[in-house]
Amino acid sequence: MMKEKKKSSGSNGSSDVTPKVRHRCCFPCLGPLTFHPHAVGDMVTLSHTHRVAKRSTETFRNGLVFSSRPVKLRERVRVRVEKDVFNWHGSLRVGFTNVSPSRRALPLPCTAIPNLTDTPGHWAAALPESYCRVGSQLDFWVSHDGSIYIMSNSGDKEKLLNGVDLKQPLWALIDIYGQAYSICLLGSEKRGLVSRKSCPAPAPAPAPEPSPTPQYIKPLLLASKDSNLDTESEDMSYLDLRISEDQTCVVCMVSEARITLPCGHRCLCTSCNNKVLQQFGTCPLCRHDISSSSMQRCATSEPRHLLPQHTHAHTHTYG
Incomplete structure (x- = not known):
């Protein structure tokens, strides 16, 4: 619909x-x-x-x-x-x-x-x-x-x-x-x-970008943004002050989004990833298939040398 x-x-x-x-x-x-x-x-x-x-x-x-x-x-x-x-x-x-x-x-x-x-x-x-x-x-x-x-x-x-x-x-x-x-x-x-x-509200599709950024580069941009956050900014009481709204899990809105899906979206925490995979099998943002088979294909093809090197970002990938 x-x-x-x-x-x-x-x-x-x-x-x-x-x-x-x-x-x-x-x-x-x-x-x-x-x-x-x-x-x-x-x-x-x-x-x-x-x-x-x-x-x-x-x-x-x-x-x-x-x-x-x-x-x-x-x-x-x-x-x-x-x-x-x-x-x-x-x-x-x-x-x-x-x-x-x-x-x-x-x-x-x-x-x-x-x-x-x-x-x-x-x-x-x-x-x-x-x-x-x-x-x-x-x-x-x-x-x-x-x-x-x-x-x-x-x-x-x-x-x-x-x-x-x-x-x-x-x-x-x-x-x-x-x-x-x-x-x-x-x-x-x-x-x-x-x-x-009730289920998680469907998130709006990402706005079109003037110069499309390769999906596997986006986690790097998010990690860079994380390092420059103002920790004194006013935020929700239950969120870690280092996590911006863009980096929060789109399902629970509490934990940091640490899972990079096969479609390139980094939008789920580890806990919600397991639930979404079992109940829906699609990315909450773009509805791309994130079934077990597609995750395995992503894991074998992911350019791991492009993953962020910032240890504080704790980036997770499927593999």
Whole structure:
């Protein structure tokens, strides 16, 4: 399936055009889940393929974000708090809406409660500050009886509210409010006889280069870039400060991408490489075949004398 989306520039810092992407799912997969790229609060910036949302610390509001697609009943949306600030009172508000993010007029309201909840088709509740400390992971979902539940790090399950209209599709909504100002959307899971999870969001195809660089040279360029990074730059709390966004694994977005695939893309960490190889068998960026046989062919033909000599880069190749 091929999709193309365009967007005009705005205050949220997202790119003007979303390139064409391809995606294939099997039954256990719920499909990619990210933040909606256009319907975001005035003070929100999206990054890491629309899975990290950051609100300005200069304000406690204007931090609304929505899921990129409707979620299913009992599909647990999982987020992690990346950064907080104690200048404000209150913290995240979570909930659901049957109003499509694509149909919303901009700018968005400044808060979920009461600006959205006072209008039909919106249900949201405020979370305790203790649930929203840095590193906290939260699951929230809608049950078959129209109730919204939240589960915290400790595994405690709490009912937030009820009365959600289940007759129409529902999108998750989060208000990055108060103390929490940066969150990461980790994906979703629907539990049952067969557990189903959201898959990694398909990454946009790389932009065309004026002078194409040979694929086996790209790891050298990345290693060089790594050595010149500013370690004092502001980055996500769970990432190594030496790893730029371009060098982060495109699946987990946490570990350094150390695996060079047969197609030339260096985009997976060692752990995610094994999972992608078993479940998909294609490069997450270009969908090139990365089956065992193709890796063996790559290993025998890779010009190893061109691999980077910087020991701190820890470049891995198939072989």
